[in-house]
Amino acid sequence: MSSVVRFAPSPTGFLHIGGARTALFNWLFAKHHKGKFLLRIEDTDRARSTPESVQTILDGMAWLGLDWDGEAVSQFSRFGRHAEVAKQMIANGTAYYCYASPEELEAMRAEQKTKGLPQRYDGRWRDRPTGDAPPGVKPVIRLKAPQSGETTVDDKVMGSVTVQNTQLDDMVLLRADGTPTYMHAVVVDDHDMGITHVIRGDDHLTNAFRQVQIYKAMGWDVPAFAHLPMILGSDGAKLSKRHGSPAVSDYRDRGYLPEAVRNYLLRLCWAHGDDEIISTAQAIEWFDLDGVGKSPARFDFVKLGSVNAHYIKEADDRRLAELAEPFIARILGQPLTLAQVDLLTQAMPDLKPRAQTIVEIAEMAVFYFHIGPLPMDDKAKKLLTPEAKQHMAELAGRMKALPDFTSEAIEALFRAYAEEKGLKLGNIAQPFRAALTGSTVSPPIFGVAGLLGREESLRRLAV
RNA sequence: GUCCCCUUCGUCUAGAGGCCUAGGACAUUACCCUUUCACGGUAGUAACACGGGUUCGAAUCCCGUAGGGGACGCCA
Numbered sequence: 001m002s003s004v005v006r007f008a009p010s011p012t013g014f015l016h017i018g019g020a021r022t023a024l025f026n027w028l029f030a031k032h033h034k035g036k037f038l039l040r041i042e043d044t045d046r047a048r049s050t051p052e053s054v055q056t057i058l059d060g061m062a063w064l065g066l067d068w069d070g071e072a073v074s075q076f077s078r079f080g081r082h083a084e085v086a087k088q089m090i091a092n093g094t095a096y097y098c099y100a101s102p103e104e105l106e107a108m109r110a111e112q113k114t115k116g117l118p119q120r121y122d123g124r125w126r127d128r129p130t131g132d133a134p135p136g137v138k139p140v141i142r143l144k145a146p147q148s149g150e151t152t153v154d155d156k157v158m159g160s161v162t163v164q165n166t167q168l169d170d171m172v173l174l175r176a177d178g179t180p181t182y183m184h185a186v187v188v189d190d191h192d193m194g195i196t197h198v199i200r201g202d203d204h205l206t207n208a209f210r211q212v213q214i215y216k217a218m219g220w221d222v223p224a225f226a227h228l229p230m231i232l233g234s235d236g237a238k239l240s241k242r243h244g245s246p247a248v249s250d251y252r253d254r255g256y257l258p259e260a261v262r263n264y265l266l267r268l269c270w271a272h273g274d275d276e277i278i279s280t281a282q283a284i285e286w287f288d289l290d291g292v293g294k295s296p297a298r299f300d301f302v303k304l305g306s307v308n309a310h311y312i313k314e315a316d317d318r319r320l321a322e323l324a325e326p327f328i329a330r331i332l333g334q335p336l337t338l339a340q341v342d343l344l345t346q347a348m349p350d351l352k353p354r355a356q357t358i359v360e361i362a363e364m365a366v367f368y369f370h371i372g373p374l375p376m377d378d379k380a381k382k383l384l385t386p387e388a389k390q391h392m393a394e395l396a397g398r399m400k401a402l403p404d405f406t407s408e409a410i411e412a413l414f415r416a417y418a419e420e421k422g423l424k425l426g427n428i429a430q431p432f433r434a435a436l437t438g439s440t441v442s443p444p445i446f447g448v449a450g451l452l453g454r455e456e457s458l459r460r461l462a463v
Numbered sequence: 464g465u466c467c468c469c470u471u472c473g474u475c476u477a478g479a480g481g482c483c484u485a486g487g488a489c490a491u492u493a494c495c496c497u498u499u500c501a502c503g504g505u506a507g508u509a510a511c512a513c514g515g516g517u518u519c520g521a522a523u524c525c526c527g528u529a530g531g532g533g534a535c536g537c538c539a
Contacts (some may be wrong), residue, residue, distance in 0.1 A: 010539045045538055102537065106472065118465040119535060140537055158468065167466050167535090175537040182539045187517035206467055206534040229469075238532090258531080266474090267488090271476055274487040293469095293476080296532060300474050303489045344484085364500095378500040414498080441500045 003035030004194045007061075007068070008075075008186070010042040011053035014247040015060030017299070018201060018239065021265045025228060026199045027066045030286040038193055039068040044185050060248040064258050069126055073193070075185050082180035085188045085218065086141045086173045094217035095173055097124040098361070099132075099307070112166030139213035141174040145213050153208045156226035156289040163209050171210055183207065187214040190223060198225040200369045202296070226289050229269045229296040239299055244391070255327065255358030257315065260308040260382045268297040270271035305356040312355055317348035320361065329404075332369060340369055348450055350443035367437045368452065374460060380434035390430035391421075395428065396461045399454065407450035414446070435461050 007023040009015065032039035041057070056070070076353045089095035096119075100108075126144060130366045133139065145168055152162040173184040182190070190198060198208075205227040233239045240245045248256035251261050263278055271291065272278065272286045284369040304400045312320065328344075329335045336344065344351075344365060355361040367374065384392075395417060402409050414432070418425045433445040436457060442448060 004498080008539090012539075042539060068515075100538095105536085107528085113464075116464050120465090155468095161467065163466065172537050177474095178539085181537070188538090200467075201533095203533055204539095206485060207539095209534095211469090227468085232532080234474080236531070248475085267475060269475090276475090282524050295469050297476090298474065300489075303475065306489055309502090411498090418498095425498050427498090433499060436521065437499095439499090445498065 002196075003030060004038065004196050005030050005031040005035065005199055006040050006193060007066075008040045008042050008188070008189075008200070009057050011050060011057060012045065012048040013056075016239075016246050016247060017265070018246070018247060018253075019057075019246055020060060020066075020261075021231060021247045022200055022228060023061060023066050024064070024262060024265050025270070025287070025292070026349065027108050028069075028283055029197065029199060029240045029289065030069075031284040035196070036069045037066075038070060038195070039072040040189060040193070041072055041074050042181055042182065042185070043074055044079070044182065046076070046179075049076070056249065063250065063252055064225040064262060069215055073189070076179075077191060078185070078192075080188060081179055081180050081192065081420060082185050083174055087185065088179070089143070089173065089217055089349075090141060090160075090221055092217070092223065095141050095143050096126060096144055096170075097130065097133070098142045098170075099134055099137045099139045100124060100385070106335050109359070112318070118167070121171070123170055125401040126170060138171045138176040138377040140168040142172055142208075143213060143217065145170050145210075150161050151209045151212055153212060153225055155208070157229075157292045158202075158205060158227055159292060161205065163206075164243070166352055168210060168213070173214070183210055184214065187211050187218075187220075190258065191215070191218070191220050196221050197224045197226060197289075199228065202227045202230050207347055208461060215430075226292070229294060231268055232298045234298055234300060236298060254302065255323075255360065255362070256308050257311045257323075257358070258379050260304070260311040263311070264304045264307045268299070269293045269295075275384055277307070309356045312358070312361070313350050315352070315354075317345045320348050320352060320358065321345040323358045324362045328369065329364055331362065331366050341418075343368060343451060346446075347443065350447050354443065364443070367439065367442070368448075372437075376442070378435070378440040379440045380438055383434040383440065385430045388428075390421075391417075391428050392431055392435060392461050395432070399458065404453040405450065405457075407444075407446040410449050432461075 005026045006018075007026050009023075010018050016070060025026065027037050029035070033317065035324060039053055039061070043054070061068070061334055062087055077425055086095060090097070094103065108122060121142070125142070144164045144305070150162050150166050150167065154160050170179050171183055174180055195217045208225050208227070212222055231239055253260075259280065266278060266283055266287075270287070270291050272291060291386055295336070321341050324344065325336050325341055347365060351361050352362060395414070398417070399410065402413065414428055415425060417423075418428055430440065432449070433442055434440060436442075436445060436448055436452065452460070
């Protein structure tokens with residue numbers, strides 16, 4: 001039997017980084033087993049689901065390179081089918097109508113809470129004849145859950161997990177307005193879509209018990225479950241803006257590469273021996289559920305940064321230049337010309353070993369593109385002493401005479417000059433750097449000068 | 464409150480009863496390389512939550528305790 005998995009986000013906001021990890025694992029699992037990876041949008045909550053959210057999620061998946069098979073399914077569009085199944089359950093005696101009002105149930109829960117009792121539906125309509133139905137009240141349909149025995153979920157990650165059926169109540173399957181609840185819709189859809197492995201977040205583990213009961217009530221095969229541990233913030237609490245952003249789009253905006261995010265996410269709760277840098281092809285070959293750990297992981301921006309730095313070093317220079325361009329444009333207040341992007345591309349080999357993110361590349365590279373006077377930081381200003389300026393002036397004269405203005409030629413010139421004057425190379429290279437870049441920190445300065453060209457270099461030196 | 468799950472360096476993790484003097488990566492410290500900053504290289508600091516068992520032998524199996532997380536909606 002070939003594997004069919006799915007990712008089922010609810011479109012009530014952005015694509016959460018934890019959701020992205022779930023999607024990644026499903027995707028990898030499908031690729032590894034040569035199965036199918038389906039996408040289902042859980043939009044049965046009409047009040048909170050928005051088309052914008054759907055688009056955001058799709059965009060996030062596309063950015064991460066996670067493609068799915070077939071069309072994305074809208075869960076809401078299948079509500080007729082959900083109702084049909086609920087009616088079948090009424091017919092086969094595994095579900096019943098409940099006429100209790102929300103207020104009534106609220107009061108029931110409040111009372112249970114004050115008495116310190118578990119908060120569960122008490123089954124007040126479970127065995128009442130339909131004739132008792134109060135007129136004019138639209139009922140919900142509830143599962144007639146087994147009241148004795150136990151329910152077991154054989155989880156591929158957590159192992160065999162059992163709960164006493166007395167702990168579970170008769171949950172709502174179909175709301176009074178005829179729409180399905182999440183619990184019900186998930187089971188019906190997963191069954192109809194032929195899902196063989198339900199791989200999702202740990203927060204659904206206890207839901208799995210109730211879902212198993214629905215499968216059994218309908219006499220359907222129960223899929224394999226795999227509940228992935230949560231991703232926590234750096235403080236060990238729920239992931240939030242403070243401790244590692246929850247929104248996938250933020251990672252793009254902060255200059256992370258999708259392959260880096262994928263690699264980092266893969267290594268959260270999953271390992272293959274000592275391997276850290278794992279290509280997607282390799283991940284597909286290696287990934288399986290038995291490598292998934294059981295304990296939750298904290299999100300660590302520092303490590304993500306180092307993984308990102310690795311992928312930046314490997315990335316194509318042109319691609320990096322194009323990714324950095326919008327960030328530079330924002331700083332400069334205008335887009336780069338094609339020639340400037342070319343220059344950026346040429347500068348990239350010296351830029352990329354120095355950056356952890358595209359944003360850092362951009363910040364480091366703006367100095368190449370300043371047309372007017374170069375903004376200069378205080379440390380750089382201090383380097384340009386009168387003495388240093390005198391050296392720069394003399395060096396400028398010699399550079400003017402250079403037959404070829406290449407970085408090698410410039411460096412040779414500087415070295416010869418330093419030796420001639422009994423100076424250390426740093427004594428003249430640092431002021432040169434300050435004049436050309438406005439900073440004491442930059443890529444190798446002779447390369448910078450070569451790229452800037454003779455005219456621009458001398459212009460900056462003259463100021 | 465009830466139920467469920469989890470617990471190895473600061474962080475992510477390797478570890479399937481002897482291969483563990485607990486390994487790797489990130490971070491951190493020192494040194495080397497060096498025109499700055501990085502990259503790279505070398506070395507170092509650093510962990511089996513606690514308490515009981517089982518066993519010749521336990522990070523690994525069992526039981527408790529503590530801590531953390533999750534679920535308990537006509538949300539998903």
